[in-house]
Amino acid sequence: MLHAVKCTVVDAGAQTTVQDATGRCGYWDVGVPPSGAFDEFTFALVNAAVGNPDTAAGLECVVRGPVLTFDEDTLVCVGGGLTEATVDGRPIANGQPVRVRAGSTLDVGPVDGPGMRGYVAVQGGIDVPRVLGSRATFILGGFGGVEGRPVVAGDVLPLGRRENLAAPGSVAELLPVLGHAWELRVIPGPHGAPEHLTPDGVDALFEADWRVDHRADRTGVRLVGPTPTWARTDGGEAGLHPSNVHDSAYPVGGIMLSGDTPVIVGKDGPSLGGFVVPAAVIGADLWKLGQLRPGDAVRLVPVTPVHAGAAMAERRDLLDAARGLSDRRPHAAPVMLEADDAEPAGSRRPPALADRPASDHHPAYTIRRSGDRHLLVEAGPASLELTVRVWVHLLAEALRADAVAGVVEVVEGVRSVLVKVDDAVLALPALASRLVALAAGLPDPATVVLDVREVTLPMAFDHPEAHEAMRRYQTVNPTAPWNPDNVEFIRRVNDLPQRDDVFDVVTEATYLVVGLGDVYLGAPVAVPIDPRHRLVTTKYNPARTWTPQNAVGIGGIYLCIYGMEGPGGYQLVGRTVPVWRLIAEDPDRDPKPWLLRQFDRIRFVPVSADELAVQRAEITAGLRDLDVRPATFSIAEVAALEAGAADEIALVRAHRRAAFEAERERWVS
Structure with a gap:
């Protein structure tokens, strides 16, 4: 068995993480970001300098880089915003591969600008386990890299095998110039x-x-x-x-x-x-x-x-x-020319790649670029139409089943689908044409019955952690109308008589999951099926910098459960159990770490903060699962509900819209 070379962290620096070039792929639709090197170009160059393959992991650092030693002679290369990297006190140049002798000390030094991040590539790469297909660290999610965290002094990082690597070489002249x-x-x-x-x-x-x-x-x-x-x-x-x-x-x-x-x-x-x-x-x-x-x-x-x-x-x-491949033919981007491509760039959007009116059972939709590697399909009017949401889902499922080469991610929104491509394989106009063909063959959403789940979740209304987030925010925007109490703001903007009426409406409602990954890690965005339960509010401006994990908030007419601790903008009403759980494989449990699914029906049951703490711990540990039972969802169900209560629904909508307008006038005056 071959001896594994190891790297020891003597000093971790300010925040040093294991990253790779491409990060995670295929989980954007459930709120898992790609992570990976933020400056992927510099990272790829220093990786190539030591002969590593594109998939090898290295280190990213900010403010102050790490101090490292190696138990065998090892090639390293640094790049990015580093200016004072040394080996045993001798300066080394960015982009130049350097052999570090066994027992010698690599001091990466400060990242004091220009540039914000420095990178360290080590021959063979950092060989930590892959999580969801990548070694990249996602600190907020707590996975990848070294136990989902920055490295600390004393960590011993295993290095990958060094046989059959490419020849090393300097990339100093290829590194990008940094500035302010x-x-x-x-x-x-x-x-x-x-x-x-x-x-x-x-x-x-x-x-x-x-x-x-x-x-x-x-x-x-x-x-x-x-x-x-x-x-x-x-x-x-x-x-x-x-x-x-x-x-x-x-x-x-x-x-x-x-x-x-x-x-x-x-x-x-x-x-x-x-x-x-x-x-x-x-x-x-x-x-x-x-x-x-x-x-x-x-x-x-x-x-x-x-x-x-x-x-x-x-x-x-x-x-x-x-990578020593410069004798290859130059890359040609697979871009299909359009009429405006010869025109100078301007501030207006490029023309839509498709713009179709409503017909038969199909909503009107447009297809536009969202950058140079994504398409955004937007359907129907700029309002919530559950028929449109089902149509969007059917289109996304058709694209997934079609398995078009070059499609990398398919992410469903409320009235949209975002599609990411490998632009070396698939041109956006070609993908747009394929989407138009798929859309034409979709069934009538009004006739579709979806097999879904009914999920009952505990909710601790007025949870202390939700109020802590509100308290912290008052230093960010002290004059915001939702200070100091988000629930009182929701009551006022919906003209409800009592503060507890907000909690009563949330408890009475059945919420339909219409998106996943809203604020990360399987976090659902959901809307009440019954329009009478659709409280109307707004999102924070600017957003919060901190939200407790699994806080529950309302923004617009939507409810969100935050998948993890982090920023956010929904008005907070309480807290529930985890909706994401990444634990060891268990043959008796669904292996997906995201616990909710598109079109799940969610009901909330009030519990105390102490009762919630117990359930949260049990679900996190894998001792308890969500309360789930089979169900269905159809547009016919919604149509019957709305027809049977049409007058009351119209009155509730008009009343809340008037209260919304009154609050907006108070806000801007």
């Missing part, structure tokens, strides 16, 4: 003027000088600058703020407007949320997000899809050169 002023090339859309922003508002987005906020991290890069100019006063059923939309999936690199704040979705960012996305960073520039430091200047530069494809082809050629 950045241009991010973007493709405008999928959202824009005139539906969401005004034309002048879209122009201003790309003309502004933005600054990176101090709260930028791997979940997202917040930008500070001018307030967007909105084309509407609110988001209707989706929320009180005009940035609110019915939950739709984000691409990594998508620039969502969280209230009035642009946030660029990062490698550990959320997959699904309810905010407008007016632009997305192109694939060739995603690496820059990992090197943006607080205070850096940013300009968003619109480019055409052809320019984006050419930039990515150039990037692949550089990586081939680093």
